[in-house]
Amino acid sequence: MDPVQCSRCGTTVEVSKASAAQTSIQWYGDSSSCPLRADLSVGDTCPYLSDSIRDAVLEGRIEVPAT
Amino acid sequence: MSEAVRTIEAGRPPERFARGWHCLGLVRALGDGQPHGIEAFGTKLVVWQGADGELKVLDAYCRHMGGDLSQGTVQGDNVACPFHSWRWGGDGKCQQIPYARRVPPRARTRAWTTLVRDGQLFVWNDPEGNPPPEGVTIPEIPGYADGEWTDWVWDQTLVDSSHCREIIDNMVDMAHFYYIHKGLPTYFKNVFEGHVCTQYYAGTTHEIAATGLPIDIGQYEGQQTKSDATYWGPSYLVDKLWNSYGDLTIESVLITCHYPISSTSFMLLYGMVMKKLPGMDDATNAMIAQKMLAMIGEGFLEDVKIWKNKTRIDNPLLCEEDGPVYQLRRWYEQFYVDVADITPEMSQRFEFEIDTTKAVDFWQKELMEKEAAKASSS
Ligand code: FES
Ligand SMILES: [Fe+2]
Numbered sequence: 001m002d003p004v005q006c007s008r009c010g011t012t013v014e015v016s017k018a019s020a021a022q023t024s025i026q027w028y029g030d031s032s033s034c035p036l037r038a039d040l041s042v043g044d045t046c047p048y049l050s051d052s053i054r055d056a057v058l059e060g061r062i063e064v065p066a067t
Numbered sequence: 068m069s070e071a072v073r074t075i076e077a078g079r080p081p082e083r084f085a086r087g088w089h090c091l092g093l094v095r096a097l098g099d100g101q102p103h104g105i106e107a108f109g110t111k112l113v114v115w116q117g118a119d120g121e122l123k124v125l126d127a128y129c130r131h132m133g134g135d136l137s138q139g140t141v142q143g144d145n146v147a148c149p150f151h152s153w154r155w156g157g158d159g160k161c162q163q164i165p166y167a168r169r170v171p172p173r174a175r176t177r178a179w180t181t182l183v184r185d186g187q188l189f190v191w192n193d194p195e196g197n198p199p200p201e202g203v204t205i206p207e208i209p210g211y212a213d214g215e216w217t218d219w220v221w222d223q224t225l226v227d228s229s230h231c232r233e234i235i236d237n238m239v240d241m242a243h244f245y246y247i248h249k250g251l252p253t254y255f256k257n258v259f260e261g262h263v264c265t266q267y268y269a270g271t272t273h274e275i276a277a278t279g280l281p282i283d284i285g286q287y288e289g290q291q292t293k294s295d296a297t298y299w300g301p302s303y304l305v306d307k308l309w310n311s312y313g314d315l316t317i318e319s320v321l322i323t324c325h326y327p328i329s330s331t332s333f334m335l336l337y338g339m340v341m342k343k344l345p346g347m348d349d350a351t352n353a354m355i356a357q358k359m360l361a362m363i364g365e366g367f368l369e370d371v372k373i374w375k376n377k378t379r380i381d382n383p384l385l386c387e388e389d390g391p392v393y394q395l396r397r398w399y400e401q402f403y404v405d406v407a408d409i410t411p412e413m414s415q416r417f418e419f420e421i422d423t424t425k426a427v428d429f430w431q432k433e434l435m436e437k438e439a440a441k442a443s444s445s
Pocket of ligand 2: 237243247248370
């Protein structure tokens with residue numbers, strides 16, 4: 001897994017991708033550091049974090065196996 | 068060199084019962100003024116509604132000489148044992164022994180902490196004997212109290228020779244929705260955090276897929292079925308469901324919950340409320356909800372058939388399209404250890420989205436071929 005830092009709140013999570021559409025995100029601790037948490041459903045991925053992960057993929061910081 | 072064969076590790080089901088809130092059933096069924104016996108948590112419970120209107124839960128076996136309180140009668144707020152009529156209060160204290168001058172000082176039995184939420188009765192189980200922590204509760208259904216939803220349709224089925232972990236596994240099991248529940252998942256994601264575990268599911272039906280219409284993959288919105296299902300603790304799943312039929316979307320809340328009976332059997336309870344459809348009377352709304360629940364019930368029976376015949380497996384062999392079974396079980400483990408022994412791995416947030424591309428593609432082809440075969444044979 002590779003670290004990704006959220007551009008909004010600075011939280012670092014670890015991310016791995018088995019394909020373009022598969023994503024695993026391991027947090028360390030709970031998600032209370034996310035300022036959006038209270039407004040999101042428990043299952044929602046924070047949109048800022050999603051953007052940060054997308055950027056990390058585009059910049060090649062997360063490896064995405066070819067399918 | 069011979070290739071190694073994978074060996075199944077069956078493990079053993081835990082001896083203890085999960086810490087958490089467990090739903091025992093509907094208030095309307097249990098609150099009829101009669102004592103009810105419920106086999107659960109390795110013993111038997113008695114549930115009754117006192118004259119004060121409160122539902123109370125005690126161990127059913129009378130601490131006097133072992134009579135079964137659920138065979139007794141309700142006397143005022145108390146339950147009276149059928150054997151010698153000792154009267155027990157909801158707080159677990161013996162209130163009165165009609166034939167005795169005084170009640171022995173230590174006449175106390177186990178009283179279960181209860182919670183009534185939206186017409187359902189819950190008990191708190193904790194092998195360590197602690198009360199429920201702040202924030203560990205059962206959420207309310209928004210609008211239930213205002214009559215926006217139908218009344219509960221409810222059913223239950225006994226599952227013997229399985230540990231309740233089998234039903235928990237369903238949370239991450241994307242592919243079984245196609246093979247067992249006649250669904251076709253197109254979007255599937257799990258999130259674990261603290262004592263909560265969620266599954267986001269979107270999918271279409273076999274019938275729609277068989278028409279060959281292109282299927283949008285990886286989108287939570289816009290499919291025939293959308294579901295947001297969350298376990299609040301080890302046993303109570305709230306599934307917010309949206310099913311679309313053309314312009315009509317039926318919104319419902321499906322509850323799937325269980326209480327353990329022994330380490331190898333459990334009661335599976337399921338119920339539903341449906342958002343009342345405008346322009347329909349209550350009886351019609353209730354009938355639709357009943358029909359939907361009957362269909363869902365058939366689906367559970369398919370699960371049960373699998374569980375009855377499968378083996379327990381602690382080391383499942385997984386492919387990439389399977390959900391995070393190991394992470395799920397790590398999360399589930401927290402309810403079987405002392406609070407002090409919960410590790411960060413059990414409760415840290417973890418998110419996992421499955422790539423459904425290959426699966427949807429294969430399933431749609433399979434369904435179209437079946438459809439074509441049907442058409443050419445008729
Ligand atoms: S804003 Fe950073 S995780 Fe939500
Ligand atoms: Fe299932």
